[in-house]
Amino acid sequence: MSDTFSAINIISAVAVLTGLGIGFGALLGVVSERFKREDNPLVEQIDALLPQTQCGQCGYPGCRPYAEAINQGDALNKCPPGGEATIHALANLLGREAEPLDGEAQSEAKVAFIREAECIGCTKCIQACPVDAIIGAAKLMHTVIEDECTGCDLCLDPCPIDCIDMLPRSTPLTQWQPAIMPSSHVIVSDRISASGGVHVERL
């Protein structure tokens, strides 16, 4: 009697556990299929740190391909528009060593400007622009939409008559930035000379 009882016990325990295993296995399988992510979230994060000029100075056709290459182990220092700040941000994200920039750092943000009187309307720059920031048609003057231009320089080479200049980006008044003064003393005990005297009287 007790033998049959324990046999039923064992069988039921095995059956229950097997059932649970199959059930959860199926659930996991379904979920992994259903919520599958094609893209790599790390690539997304790297891409978000890149300046999105799409200039190709890194040797890849756009920022995203470079982000993928970085994820595969390529160097972090191939992005001149991003400069040191981008390298440090990437090094922080990936836990890698920050390397000095490979190439010349850009001193200020620039945009392309077409000397419109000289433009012959060849449309070569329009085809080169990665962000569709140049408007114009064949044999008609072209011009650059300043707000959309990322300053990637890609339109300079195709231009047969060199009528494109890179000019500093104009800043609207609403984006005026105050000159940051370096603070000389941070906390009171840091002061070396006491010549200034500390004003403690209330107004």
Add this chain to the structure above:
Amino acid sequence: MSSAYDFPGGIHPPQRKQRSNQAALIEAPLPKRVVLPLQQHSGQPATPCVVLGDVVKVGSVVAKREGMISSDLHATISGTVGEISATHITIEGDGQDEWQRLPHLDWQSAAHEALLTRLSESGIVGLGGAGFPSHIKARVVERHAIHTLVINAAECEPYITADDLTLRHYPAEVLEGAQIIAKLCGAPHIIIGIEDNKPEAIEALQRELQHDQTNSQPVPVELTVIATRYPSGGERQLIKKLLDLDVPSGGLPADVGVLCHNPGTLLAILQAVRDGQPLISRIVTLTGDAIAQPGNRWVRLGTSVKELLEQAGLNPSGLHQVIQGGPMMGSPLLSLDTPVTKLTNCLIAATIDELPAPPAESPCIRCGECESVCPVALLPQQLHWYARAQDDAKLARYHLFDCIECGACSYVCPSHIPLVVDYRDAKSRIRLQRIEAAKAEYAKHRFEFRQARLAREEAEKQARREARQAQQRRMSTSAAASSDTVDLRGLRIAHAAAKASVKKAEKTLARVAQEDPKQSLDDLEMQLATAQENLRAAELQLAQAREQQSSKESP
């Protein structure tokens, strides 16, 4: 009647209001020339709609609003347009003062749309200082239920008496303007919040309210007198004091069902609706020890500050600086050749004894005074460290963007640290970073769109080529079956994914458009277009593959 609630902190700087609130309100002489900046409001600058040499009358539209948050601009004197530049329009006056008014509108019977249109075409913006277009503010009811309209007559900053004089001279008009706004936003209740340092204005309002009780106003009005303390005129501080409601961080008063309006704005609204008079003049307080006849004036917008101060008896030798706005939050004018705008509520021509330059900054001694006076209960001292260190993550954690820049912390600082300057710098730096980040994101989406478009064009070309080849094959009947196997399943998955992403982009666009109709949707539209291009390319590839499949099976 005093309120039981209170906001933290606050200070009691010397009032100095007597200098300007003794004289009666008068009209400033008509200027010979006005300079109208295209941006006198928050949001996008207006676009000029006149050309050089056009003859304009007082109230003619000279610049149209551009984009969602923007405001029309009107000629404030009659004459000819003398100059149009990227930032301003100049009108040379003819001295005739000929008017062009809009028709009278009876607000009690007029439709909401008509009233909103009137506010928009009259160029009314908030005259308290922020300059937010009133017609947009009135649309807040589309997303929030408003239970109280607050008339913000606290005017807590020293020197300024423009609202005080507005209420003394036009109590009935201000209350009627409030009724218009209450009707527009469906508020069942109006509260006037006023500081107890304006007894004449309080008396005028009480008289008007008693008078009103006999010929019953549609919405009940309550007058609440609060103790004088800076900055009780801050929107959030006043709401806390009057209603004990806390406006959430990063939110608007509408989030707690309250709308705030300045008495000057309400007067302008009534004038626009009743008299058809657009916003062409405002009350400006002229004060300070360097002028002989201080007081409040009705000033045509665009009048030169220099002209105005000279008419008030400016003593150039005693003048140290001219401050636009109040001494706490205002900014010193670098040049007196600037025009009065919709946002100029006060001009202080101060002598050096009156508002001396602050003493040299000393190091922070961590006394904590600033923390005890902050009306938003922030930690100004911590913000000071982080702002100087440019530690943006910490600044965000200490709620830098909740700072109302009232200047109470700088005022009490025993080390004379210009704390508010630090916060403003940090805020504008962070704002610029956000703009840059948004721009980079937008550039990325444009790049993706271009890639998608090129892919679609390529797919179309391919499809045409295949079709041509198929035609030729049928002609020659030589069954030169293509050797490459078609990955129909993969293409079908790609097609479904493209379809899903179009749907997702459409949904996001619709949701954002509904949530915040004011914001620009260019970026989201670009993403939708990208998804559509991808879908078209996938469709073409799929159709082509099916064609191949069927042609392979049928022969």
